[in-house]
Amino acid sequence: MNEISNISVSWMLSVEDIDFLVKNISSFTDTMEKKQIWRTNTEINFSVLNDLSFPTPDSKYWQCIREQDVFLNNLIVLSFEYEKNIIEIKKIQRNIENEKDELEIALYKIELKEKLYKQKNMELASKDRMREIKIWEHKKLELAKECKFSLQNNDEHQLHSYSMILNNKIKTINQFTPPADANNIIWQKITLDRIIKNENNLLH
Numbered sequence: 001m002n003e004i005s006n007i008s009v010s011w012m013l014s015v016e017d018i019d020f021l022v023k024n025i026s027s028f029t030d031t032m033e034k035k036q037i038w039r040t041n042t043e044i045n046f047s048v049l050n051d052l053s054f055p056t057p058d059s060k061y062w063q064c065i066r067e068q069d070v071f072l073n074n075l076i077v078l079s080f081e082y083e084k085n086i087i088e089i090k091k092i093q094r095n096i097e098n099e100k101d102e103l104e105i106a107l108y109k110i111e112l113k114e115k116l117y118k119q120k121n122m123e124l125a126s127k128d129r130m131r132e133i134k135i136w137e138h139k140k141l142e143l144a145k146e147c148k149f150s151l152q153n154n155d156e157h158q159l160h161s162y163s164m165i166l167n168n169k170i171k172t173i174n175q176f177t178p179p180a181d182a183n184n185i186i187w188q189k190i191t192l193d194r195i196i197k198n199e200n201n202l203l204h
Contacts, residue, residue: 035124055165055168057143057146058148059158062154067136079126096112159196166192170186
């Protein structure tokens with residue numbers, strides 16, 4: 001973990017603190033390599049695909065689609081940034097080779113260390129993004145087996161799913177619920193019931 005030695009060169013810290021950092025480089029390297037950047041499988045099940053917000057396999061499936069799409073897009077954008085960073089590193093290395101002024105060379109070397117550190121962080125971020133992308137893919141495949149509606153048209157399941165969502169939310173209303181929040185839930189339920197009734201009338 002060369003970043004530790006970079007800190008020591010800067011003289012920002014006391015000799016005691018620098019000594020502590022250097023002695024624990026292996027531990028800090030382990031922390032950097034295995035740190036969690038995004039959500040674990042447990043966090044996804046508990047905080048994202050919770051049964052209040054997504055009570056049906058279909059609603060969970062389509063949330064998986066949304067979540068995975070965000071991570072795929074961010075991974076693609078990160079890949080562009082990574083490529084640019086590599087080119088910037090090469091340009092700095094070229095500048096170092098051609099520069100004669102020692103102070104300019106020193107500044108270029110600091111920029112190079114910064115770019116290399118940025119590269120390492122982007123590699124770690126891309127690795128963790130891929131981990132979560134794989135989780136979403138697994139969940140999509142598992143949930144698809146339980147879905148009752150179309151896997152191509154998100155709209156098909158929504159009347160059923162939203163009805164369950166609102167029924168669950170209505171159960172949470174009590175004397176402590178702000179009136180505005182309670183009214184919003186109740187009127188959403190009234191509106192959805194009307195839409196479902198109209199849909200049923202059209203089918204008969």
